[in-house]
Amino acid sequence: MQEIYLDNSATTRPYDEVIELMARVMRTGYGNPSSNHAKGMEAEKIVREAREALARALGCRVEEIMFTSGGTESNNQAIKGAAYRHRRRGNHIITSAIEHPSVLNCCRRLEEEGFKVTYVPVDSEGYILVEELARALSAQTILVSLAHVNNEIGTIQPLDQIGPMIKKNNPQTLFHVDGAQALAKVPVELDRWQADLYSCSAHKIHGPKGVGALWIKANTMLQPLLEGGGQEGGLRSGTENVPGIAGFGLAVRRSVKLMQANNDLMYGLKERLLQGLQKAGVTVSVNGPPPRRSAPHLLNLCFPGIKADILLRALEQEGIYASAGSACHSRHPQPSHVLQATGLDEDMIAASLRFSFSGLNSVAEIDTVVKQIVKSVTELRQILP
Amino acid sequence: MESRKVYMDHGATTPLREEVLEAMMPFLREKFGNPSSIHAQGREARQAVDAAREVVAAALGAEPGEIFFTSGGTESNNIALRGTAALKPKSHFITSSIEHHAVLDVCKDLEEQGHRVTFLPVDSNALVDPRVLEEAMTPDTAMVSVMMANNEVGTIQPIGEMAALAREKGVLFHTDAVQAIGQIPVNVKELQVDFLSLSAHKFNGPKGIGALYVRKGVPLTPLYRGGGQERKLRPGTENVAGIVGLARALELAVQELPEKMSRLKHLRDTLIKGLLKIEDVILNGHPEQRLPGNVNVSFKYIEGESLLLSLDLQGVAASSGSACTSGSLDPSHVLMAMGLDHETAHGSLRLTLGRGNDEADVDYVLKILPPIVERLRNMSALYKKR
Ligand SMILES: Cc1ncc(COP(=O)(O)O)c(C=O)c1O
Ligand SMILES: Cc1ncc(COP(=O)(O)O)c(C=O)c1O
Numbered sequence: 001m002q003e004i005y006l007d008n009s010a011t012t013r014p015y016d017e018v019i020e021l022m023a024r025v026m027r028t029g030y031g032n033p034s035s036n037h038a039k040g041m042e043a044e045k046i047v048r049e050a051r052e053a054l055a056r057a058l059g060c061r062v063e064e065i066m067f068t069s070g071g072t073e074s075n076n077q078a079i080k081g082a083a084y085r086h087r088r089r090g091n092h093i094i095t096s097a098i099e100h101p102s103v104l105n106c107c108r109r110l111e112e113e114g115f116k117v118t119y120v121p122v123d124s125e126g127y128i129l130v131e132e133l134a135r136a137l138s139a140q141t142i143l144v145s146l147a148h149v150n151n152e153i154g155t156i157q158p159l160d161q162i163g164p165m166i167k168k169n170n171p172q173t174l175f176h177v178d179g180a181q182a183l184a185k186v187p188v189e190l191d192r193w194q195a196d197l198y199s200c201s202a203h204k205i206h207g208p209k210g211v212g213a214l215w216i217k218a219n220t221m222l223q224p225l226l227e228g229g230g231q232e233g234g235l236r237s238g239t240e241n242v243p244g245i246a247g248f249g250l251a252v253r254r255s256v257k258l259m260q261a262n263n264d265l266m267y268g269l270k271e272r273l274l275q276g277l278q279k280a281g282v283t284v285s286v287n288g289p290p291p292r293r294s295a296p297h298l299l300n301l302c303f304p305g306i307k308a309d310i311l312l313r314a315l316e317q318e319g320i321y322a323s324a325g326s327a328c329h330s331r332h333p334q335p336s337h338v339l340q341a342t343g344l345d346e347d348m349i350a351a352s353l354r355f356s357f358s359g360l361n362s363v364a365e366i367d368t369v370v371k372q373i374v375k376s377v378t379e380l381r382q383i384l385p
Numbered sequence: 386m387e388s389r390k391v392y393m394d395h396g397a398t399t400p401l402r403e404e405v406l407e408a409m410m411p412f413l414r415e416k417f418g419n420p421s422s423i424h425a426q427g428r429e430a431r432q433a434v435d436a437a438r439e440v441v442a443a444a445l446g447a448e449p450g451e452i453f454f455t456s457g458g459t460e461s462n463n464i465a466l467r468g469t470a471a472l473k474p475k476s477h478f479i480t481s482s483i484e485h486h487a488v489l490d491v492c493k494d495l496e497e498q499g500h501r502v503t504f505l506p507v508d509s510n511a512l513v514d515p516r517v518l519e520e521a522m523t524p525d526t527a528m529v530s531v532m533m534a535n536n537e538v539g540t541i542q543p544i545g546e547m548a549a550l551a552r553e554k555g556v557l558f559h560t561d562a563v564q565a566i567g568q569i570p571v572n573v574k575e576l577q578v579d580f581l582s583l584s585a586h587k588f589n590g591p592k593g594i595g596a597l598y599v600r601k602g603v604p605l606t607p608l609y610r611g612g613g614q615e616r617k618l619r620p621g622t623e624n625v626a627g628i629v630g631l632a633r634a635l636e637l638a639v640q641e642l643p644e645k646m647s648r649l650k651h652l653r654d655t656l657i658k659g660l661l662k663i664e665d666v667i668l669n670g671h672p673e674q675r676l677p678g679n680v681n682v683s684f685k686y687i688e689g690e691s692l693l694l695s696l697d698l699q700g701v702a703a704s705s706g707s708a709c710t711s712g713s714l715d716p717s718h719v720l721m722a723m724g725l726d727h728e729t730a731h732g733s734l735r736l737t738l739g740r741g742n743d744e745a746d747v748d749y750v751l752k753i754l755p756p757i758v759e760r761l762r763n764m765s766a767l768y769k770k771r
Contacts, residue, residue: 005426011419011622019413026406026591032398036693037702039392069456069593072611072621102611102620109610203622208413210456210593210624225608227494228459228487237487238459239398239586241593244627312424321424 001319004365008204008297009151009181009356010323015206015254018247022208025243033240034229043242050249057252058188058198058215066214066232067245071180071201072102073225074214075145077236078176078197079106081222082143083115089172090140094118096128097341098150103178104337107145116140124342125289126155130162137169144175148182152325152338152354153288154298156186163193174220180204180212184255185263185295196220202244206358207251211244255359262359266296269357269366273299276370282377287339287352302344302352306380311353314376320369322355390700391746395587395678395739396536396564397704401630402589402740408633409591412626420623421612430625437632441596444639445581446572453597453615454628458563458584459487460608461597462530464619465559465580466491468605469528470500476527477501479556481513481542482722484532488561489718492530505531510671511540511723519550528557533565533581537719537735538670539679541569548578557603563587563595567638568676569646579603583635585627589740590634594627649677649738652747656680656736659751663758669720669733678738683720683729686768687761692734695757701750704735728767 005013014022025046031039033047047067055062068074083093095107097119107117118136120128128146137144144166149156159177166175176197179188183200190198198215202208216222216235228237255262270291277284287300303311308324315322325336339349355369392400412433418426420434435449442449455461466488470478480492482504492502503521505513513531522529529551534541544560551558559580562571567588573581581598585591599605599618611620638645657680660666665685684692689705696703716730725733736750762768 003426007419007422007424007426010422010427011417013415013417014413019410022413023406023410026401026409027403030398030400031702032394032586035394035397035702035704036690037394037697037704039394039702040397069460069624070621072609073456076609076611100611102609105610105620201622203419208624208626209419209622210627226459226463226487227490228462228485230486237490238457239584239592241456241591241627243591244593244624316424321422321426323422323424 003319004321004369006320006322006355006357006361006369008358009354011203011209012206012358013360014208014247015251017254018207018251021250022243022247025246029242029246033242034231046242046246047240050245053249053253054213057183057256058190060190060215061218063233064215064218066216066236067240067248068212068214068236069210069241070212071178071199071204074199074201074212075100075102075178076106077214077222077225078199079103079143079145080110080225082174082176082197083110084223085221086142086174090142092116092118092138092140092142094120094133094136094141094144096120096122096146098122098126098338099145099147100151100178100180103145103147122155122341126150126153126338126342128157128162130158130165133162134165134169137166137173139170141170141173144173145178146176147178147180149186149295150288150338151181152336153300153342154294155288156182156293156295159193159195160189163195167194181295184252184259185297190215190217202248202251205251205255208244208247211241211248213248258359263296265359266357266361267292269361269363270296270299272363272366273355273370274301276367277373280370280374282374287342287344297357299355300352301355302348303377304348304351306351306377308351308353310380311373311376314380315372318372320372322353324353388700389749391749392702392741393736393738393746393750394702394704396735396737398586398592399589399739400741401591402634402637404637405590405630405634409626409630412629420625421614433625434623434628437628440632440636444635445598446574447598448601451598451601453599453618454623454631455595455597455619456593456624457595458561458582458587461582461584461595462487462561463491464597464605464608465582466495466528466530467608469557470495470498471606472604473527475499477503477523477525479503479505479518479521479526479529481505481507481531483507483511483535483719484530485536485561485563488530488532507722509724511535511538511719512671512674513542513547515543515546515550518547522551522554522556526554526556528559530559530561532561533571534562534569534676535670535719536564537717538681538723539676540671541565541674541676544578545576548576552577564676566635567642568678570642573598573600585631585634588634588638591627591630594624594631596631645740646677652738652742652744653677653680655744656738656747656750657682659747660754663755667729669723669725680736680738682734683725684732684734684758685729686765686771687732687758689731689733691761692757695761696753699753701753704737705733
């Protein structure tokens, strides 16, 4: 059976070139970048080239890129690192109600440790209520952390509006952007946003799992979470994951180069999926912004009256992989906090599915998916009252 | 003798084994699912992670539920120490003065956060005296962290004995076994430790993946917050290929351990014997209680760094201290703690043997080293003044 993978916001298939490069580095480039001999320098060069690739993709300086073990570590390092380091300036942090658990749970932990956190609400499409954010800003605010693209409904936040507003209130407030779902899909404009920190993760852009990066604007001080050998400029100790970093470098180079073409394809696929369903008479609504306005790879659909997990299982029988929400939750199903924050009621949430695309998906796949959904929904509607 | 490439820096990192790469490849290629996804792609990845956990547990004498995957030895150490410290405000920690920076610097950070830390001294062979540990423990001691084997001089500590002393007093015991795994037998049930750190790239596994053993029932606060991965102790999408590679590497390392130990010991002792024939050379570390692959010697009157450079030009990769500190000019804290003077410490060379090394490598090093040492000494003012 042909498999159709539409769960690309959970993780993506690494590019073949990425796998080949990693295998080559694992075979021959096995030195420790800290070692003072030819093998070490070879490894160090591999890491440097990947850092250059990241810096080009983000439009920043090479020294401002720090490699981590993934998006979760990047977010933790940014948020806790900023909070601990700047505690003396204030104890207030602002984030939104629809962040990824690696941001939300970090903030909850900081609350336990005595910080004050404001969770700014969002509108029905997942856009942050900017006036609420403005009201929450105070002299005590040391950090604002927001995802550029939401991982469940694909809302793209207007960072060019939010960032300058934060800085106008207090230029010292750090602005962290979680770009895990945005990199290579939505342009990165660190200067326009007046951002200080940007997190990303390789496995979301056809790179390997277990590698990420944090952009730290020059002169931004963070407290390291890991102490040790002093790698990554003293901020992130631990022997570098050289093959993983190399794979990340190549994945970011390729996916940024292909961004326009991939986005055109994915916007087309989204529309085709939605229109295909509508034309077939399936009752369906979109969670989040209209498809053209949300991130290219995300389409969150609600099939009223249908249990999402049953539809998911039916699709899986046909080799079609989607998800009911973020992967982090799917093993412990709870209603999505993102959909709740947009004001969707419990029944609608339980009827919602996330389809997420990549440049590796095709029009033919979507046609198959439409057919299968129509078939399954019709069957399920017949069974269910 | 013709020139050859000799990698004798296995203490810094080891080449990945082909079998390990083979085990990893499917999880980079077609089985790329996210273990948290409930569909078939995700379940396949989840099963691979679960199977790897069982392999690792079996290799260490632990239960699968006691194994947590991390991004490496550094993170494992940080989680064990910080995760305990977070639960025991302003308490007392004991460590040794020869730990890797991934323990030492965490402990220094804990001091800044208001904890009290005792750094135990070592003898001239880098051994910690268990009696000194016993005396150092006070009613508010929360945790002891002593490395199983030292990364610079290879000295193996009596961890079982020390862990027993800690247990008697109800004190948690962590051991950084990053250098020990794959070189000497390690069994957590025999050692009766509460935490143990390991890192795959030190035993022919991949970089960027490690594990922390946490004895069942011992609480620990996570360092990172996020999704529910690794039962919330270590959130973040799992490095599935890395985890599979770690397990395969560990499985092979344990299988081959007896043979590897005796082979490396023989090479090590040949190397040490040959090196000690050079005038004004001393062996650093314990003569017997040392890792099978570790050789660390000091050449009087020369700088380890210049020695390294000359060796590198002749195809030999070695180190003059631990890799992480190679860039710094401070003498090794390990050698200083053993009581070496600055000059002798600066003249140290670490040759760490591993799977790929053979007699010919040892012969080659023993052949090219004496002339290098002689040449460098002839350029040294200290040597002439001696
Ligand atoms: C928005 C967002 N932030 C952070 C992460 C965490 O990244 P990782 O899984 O690499 O830790 C993810 C994905 O899981 C995400 O979607
Ligand atoms: C004894 C010891 N502990 C910890 C580490 C850190 O391991 P990693 O570099 O995998 O984080 C090393 C190696 O660098 C080591 O030798």
